Amino acid sequence: MDDPAPPHQLFDTILVLDFGSQYTHLITRRLRELNVYSEMLPCTQKLADLTWKPKGVILSGGPYSVYASDAPHVDPEVFNLDVPILGICYGLQELAWHFGKNVLAGEKREYGRAALNIHPRNGQEAHVSRLFEGLPDDMDVWMSHGDKLSRLPDDFITIATSANSPYAAIAHESKEYYGVQFHPEVTHTPKGTQVIRNFAVSICKARQNWTMEAFRDKEVERIRKLVGPKGQVIGAVSGGVDSTVAAKLMHEAIGDRFHAVMVDNGVLRKDEAKQVKQTLTKNLGVNLTVVDASERFLSLLKGVEDPEKKRKIIGNTFIEIFEEEAKKIAKEAENTPRAGNIEYFLQGTLYPDVIESISFKGPSATIKTHHNVGGLPEKMNLKLIEPLRELFKDEVRAIGTELGIAEELVWRHPFPGPGLAIRIIGEVTPEKVRIVQEADAIFMEELKAGKTKDGTSLYRDISQAFAALFVDKAVGVVGDQRLHGYVIALRAVKTTDFMTAKAYWFDEEFASRVSDRIGNEVQGVARVVYEWTSKPPATIELE
Numbered sequence: 429m430d431d432p433a434p435p436h437q438l439f440d441t442i443l444v445l446d447f448g449s450q451y452t453h454l455i456t457r458r459l460r461e462l463n464v465y466s467e468m469l470p471c472t473q474k475l476a477d478l479t480w481k482p483k484g485v486i487l488s489g490g491p492y493s494v495y496a497s498d499a500p501h502v503d504p505e506v507f508n509l510d511v512p513i514l515g516i517c518y519g520l521q522e523l524a525w526h527f528g529k530n531v532l533a534g535e536k537r538e539y540g541r542a543a544l545n546i547h548p549r550n551g552q553e554a555h556v557s558r559l560f561e562g563l564p565d566d567m568d569v570w571m572s573h574g575d576k577l578s579r580l581p582d583d584f585i586t587i588a589t590s591a592n593s594p595y596a597a598i599a600h601e602s603k604e605y606y607g608v609q610f611h612p613e614v615t616h617t618p619k620g621t622q623v624i625r626n627f628a629v630s631i632c633k634a635r636q637n638w639t640m641e642a643f644r645d646k647e648v649e650r651i652r653k654l655v656g657p658k659g660q661v662i663g664a665v666s667g668g669v670d671s672t673v674a675a676k677l678m679h680e681a682i683g684d685r686f687h688a689v690m691v692d693n694g695v696l697r698k699d700e701a702k703q704v705k706q707t708l709t710k711n712l713g714v715n716l717t718v719v720d721a722s723e724r725f726l727s728l729l730k731g732v733e734d735p736e737k738k739r740k741i742i743g744n745t746f747i748e749i750f751e752e753e754a755k756k757i758a759k760e761a762e763n764t765p766r767a768g769n770i771e772y773f774l775q776g777t778l779y780p781d782v783i784e785s786i787s788f789k790g791p792s793a794t795i796k797t798h799h800n801v802g803g804l805p806e807k808m809n810l811k812l813i814e815p816l817r818e819l820f821k822d823e824v825r826a827i828g829t830e831l832g833i834a835e836e837l838v839w840r841h842p843f844p845g846p847g848l849a850i851r852i853i854g855e856v857t858p859e860k861v862r863i864v865q866e867a868d869a870i871f872m873e874e875l876k877a878g879k880t881k882d883g884t885s886l887y888r889d890i891s892q893a894f895a896a897l898f899v900d901k902a903v904g905v906v907g908d909q910r911l912h913g914y915v916i917a918l919r920a921v922k923t924t925d926f927m928t929a930k931a932y933w934f935d936e937e938f939a940s941r942v943s944d945r946i947g948n949e950v951q952g953v954a955r956v957v958y959e960w961t962s963k964p965p966a967t968i969e970l971e
């Protein structure tokens with residue numbers, strides 16, 4: 429069955445066509461922050477293939493030059509949609525190229541801050557374009573371009589200038605086509621959001637009804653239609669925010685016909701399986717089976733030192749266990765009122781994963797397809813159901829709050845599937861797992877209690893933190909006795925996208941309290957070290 433009601437059918441949608449700029453996803457984000465729904469598609473999208481009509485179209489920036497022979501161009505059908513269009517940087521140049529081939533290489537690149545002059549129509553009567561309503565006559569904007577317009581396309585007017593860009597913004601006001609040379613989507617353009625709001629809300633008349641409450645109601649409805657009155661769904665949950673929110677949504681939609689499975693692989697955080705069971709079953713009412721496979725995993729990991737081998741063993745065993753569980757669940761349901769095929773597999777795919785697989789990276793570059801949980805549904809002949817595939821992480825967190833999920837869970841740091849196995853360098857043994865679990869629990873307790881200068885908890889201020897175990901032992905002294913013990917490494921990083929990250933700085937008092945506690949309370953630890961490396965060159969996890 430086709431998707432009964434995707435958000436672009438239910439919400440006024442601004443279509444963002446991506447020409448490969450590294451900021452394109454920010455345009456979508458800014459719109460969503462204004463409660464206007466937006467989706468991004470590659471600039472090569474054929475509009476005849478689109479099953480819905482956008483309220484407006486934004487053409488993004490991009491690394492190409494519109495006049496180059498291999499430059500990407502928008503489907504000209506966009507100009508027959510009869511909706512407003514905003515071109516940003518390359519997008520502005522694309523408008524100018526389409527309407528008159530008026531673009532050439534500039535003498536020098538303009539990169540960085542520029543003062544924009546939102547001026548009266550060429551010095552004659554005062555005229556402020558609707559695109560700039562509510563903005564001051566002069567404002568800071570951020571530019572990044574080398575090409576420029578040689579002259580205005582017919583019937584366009586100049587609506588703003590800068591010292592280096594006489595056509596910093598242009599408009600065809602009756603057709604409602606606008607182009608800006610600067611980037612309103614980046615934070616270096618402080619009032620950029622107002623420009624985007626003017627376009628989406630005043631010019632396109634998109635309703636600002638994209639809220640997580642509305643999304644939730646509509647998504648629950650959509651899942652019900654998709655799954656039908658008898659269909660059953662299984663899903664892997666980890667206790668992480670994505671799978672928890674997805675599971676709760678499924679539960680709202682189809683109740684006990686959703687079966688959540690959590691695998692205790694023996695390398696979870698301290699008491700994790702118990703806590704997740706408690707939260708999902710008792711607090712959220714989700715039907716959850718925890719499969720204790722810790723011994724199976726730990727015996728397979730015995731003697732294995734290579735990080736990639738460890739990851740493979742965990743990934744493969746995870747799939748085997750999931751298949752076994754799916755069979756059990758289907759069998760148990762055989763003679764009950766909820767008998768029906770397990771047809772769907774729930775996956776917590778987020779919009780950044782989708783964006784990564786559709787963004788336009790260049791005419792010759794292959795476009796990557798993102799797979800979340802490696803190959804599982806294909807092997808099991810299940811159809812995917814992905815309730816979060818249109819959401820950014822902060823939207824997932826907002827909907828988690830909306831669904832009544834505890835704040836502690838909503839703001840949980842990410843935890844990788846292979847768990848502590850990639851935080852213990854070298855062979856994983858039950859003793860090492862215990863030591864890392866205990867050290868980690870102390871670190872987390874202190875992070876949750878500790879406060880930054882402005883009163884937020886350290887845990888919330890940090891993007892991800894954990895304790896890990898280095899490979900060699902070191903000598904320490906405990907109660908006048910020599911101790912040849914383990915070395916715990918603490919890591920805490922700040923990041924927005926987990927692609928790059930910076931080590932977090934703690935004050936002396938906090939650092940010594942945590943290290944004293946771990947040294948005193950965790951048997952077998954001789955030293956506690958702090959990991960200062962940024963990403964790059966390091967990764968966040970140790971392996």
Ligand SMILES: Nc1ncnc2c1ncn2[C@@H]1O[C@H](COP(=O)(O)OP(=O)(O)OP(=O)(O)O)[C@@H](O)[C@H]1O
Binds near residue numbers: 664689843
């Ligand atoms: N121990 C586990 N048992 C069952 N499923 C798991 C387990 N660990 C990971 N998964 C599955 O793998 C998916 C990907 O894990 P990932 O860590 O990226 O997401 P998450 O755990 O939901 O959220 P977060 O990124 O906040 O940790 C999870 O959504 C879940 O479906």
Ligand SMILES: O=c1[nH]c(=O)c2[nH+]cn([C@@H]3O[C@H](COP(=O)(O)O)[C@@H](O)[C@H]3O)c2[nH]1
Binds near residue numbers: 892966967971
């Ligand atoms: O679900 C997961 N399965 C994995 O195999 C995995 N490896 C890394 N991570 C998480 O990804 C982010 C970036 O990690 P790295 O800098 O170590 O690559 C960090 O947030 C890591 O915790 C994983 N998550």
Ligand SMILES: NC(=O)CC[C@H](N)C(=O)O
Binds near residue numbers: 492
């Ligand atoms: N940021 C952009 O979109 C740049 C557009 C074009 N490549 C230029 O240099 O002018």
Ligand SMILES: [Mg+2]
Binds near residue numbers: 666668842843844845
């Ligand atoms: Mg996780």
